[in-house]
Amino acid sequence: MNASVELAGVAKRFRATVALHDVSVEIGTGVTGLLGPNGAGKTTLLRIVATALGQDSGTVRVLGRDPADPADRLEIRRRLGYLPQESGLYSGFTAFAFVDYVAVLKEMTDRRARHEEVRRVLDVVGLGDRAHQRIRALSGGMRRRVGLAQALLGRPELLVLDEPTVGLDPEQRLRFREVLAGLPPDTTVLLSTHLTEDVAALCSRVVVIDHGSVLFEGWTSELAAVADGRVWDAEQPAPGAAVAWRTPEGRYRNVGDPPPGADLVPAGPEHGYLLLTGSQRVEEVAS
Numbered sequence: 001m002n003a004s005v006e007l008a009g010v011a012k013r014f015r016a017t018v019a020l021h022d023v024s025v026e027i028g029t030g031v032t033g034l035l036g037p038n039g040a041g042k043t044t045l046l047r048i049v050a051t052a053l054g055q056d057s058g059t060v061r062v063l064g065r066d067p068a069d070p071a072d073r074l075e076i077r078r079r080l081g082y083l084p085q086e087s088g089l090y091s092g093f094t095a096f097a098f099v100d101y102v103a104v105l106k107e108m109t110d111r112r113a114r115h116e117e118v119r120r121v122l123d124v125v126g127l128g129d130r131a132h133q134r135i136r137a138l139s140g141g142m143r144r145r146v147g148l149a150q151a152l153l154g155r156p157e158l159l160v161l162d163e164p165t166v167g168l169d170p171e172q173r174l175r176f177r178e179v180l181a182g183l184p185p186d187t188t189v190l191l192s193t194h195l196t197e198d199v200a201a202l203c204s205r206v207v208v209i210d211h212g213s214v215l216f217e218g219w220t221s222e223l224a225a226v227a228d229g230r231v232w233d234a235e236q237p238a239p240g241a242a243v244a245w246r247t248p249e250g251r252y253r254n255v256g257d258p259p260p261g262a263d264l265v266p267a268g269p270e271h272g273y274l275l276l277t278g279s280q281r282v283e284e285v286a287s
């Protein structure tokens with residue numbers, strides 16, 4: 001794989017909290033989902049890739065450059081679109097004025113071409129008719145889309161999107177999927193989510209992260225395969241289950257090590273994810 005983003009042995013700590021612990025991943029073109037529970041280290045990893053935060057140790061290459069080098073960092077930022085978790089939108093601005101302001105910061109100096117680009121990205125996210133409304137008057141999902149619009153400015157080679165689907169209704173989720181599908185094929189998208197549905201719907205590759213460590217890196221279809229033969233239904237939560245929950249039919253779906261003759265059910269990406277993250281918790285309890 002010709003990686004757009006390469007992390008090797010990356011660690012980051014905030015005082016006593018280890019946010020990332022020896023993370024090594026390679027991200028290529030296409031859409032990669034960074035999947036993990038709250039506090040897993042997703043935002044920290046994305047901030048490092050987006051050059052907003054430096055690592056404590058390990059090496060980072062983004063678009064073939066080193067974010068620690070000031071000239072390289074500038075070059076990366078020119079080729080990067082970033083939707084942070086907290087968008088920091090200026091609520092008194094209109095959507096158009098805000099995205100235009102970001103476009104100025106992105107060195108789009110020709111006014112006419114810039115305005116055209118601002119209109120294009122607002123149209124892409126379905127906010128063309130809201131362009132002149134103040135951000136404070138927009139709904140949460142619409143604000144998220146203003147954030148996405150600014151990330152799309154200038155058709156960046158690398159898009160780093162922190163929880164882009166939060167606050168989107170089903171129709172907007174579909175639209176977001178279309179936005180991703182409409183990007184040039186050599187674009188690299190790295191997006192974070194804590195929803196396996198997002199990964200299944202949006203991402204061809206997935207990196208599962210928990211407690212600051214990468215637990216899985218591969219094709220989304222391979223995530224389901226992690227749980228092949230390890231999902232079964234029973235009348236009770238089974239002793240061999242890393243995770244179990246009650247189904248609408250009143251039985252228990254178990255994910256873990258099935259007993260002989262278990263009533264196996266087909267595995268999906270969510271089961272692979274639960275097995276990876278749940279089993280780690282069981283190990284922790286045991287140790």
Ligand SMILES: Nc1ncnc2c1ncn2[C@@H]1O[C@H](COP(=O)(O)OP(=O)(O)OP(=O)(O)O)[C@@H](O)[C@H]1O
Pocket residue numbers: 014015017018019036037038039040041042043044045194
């Ligand atoms: N600036 C910071 N100062 C102190 N601790 C931090 C800081 N940023 C992150 N952390 C801690 O690092 C860990 C990883 O946080 P991070 O925000 O990267 O996780 P996340 O996977 O994005 O979580 P969420 O899904 O809740 O957004 C957490 O324990 C968090 O409390």
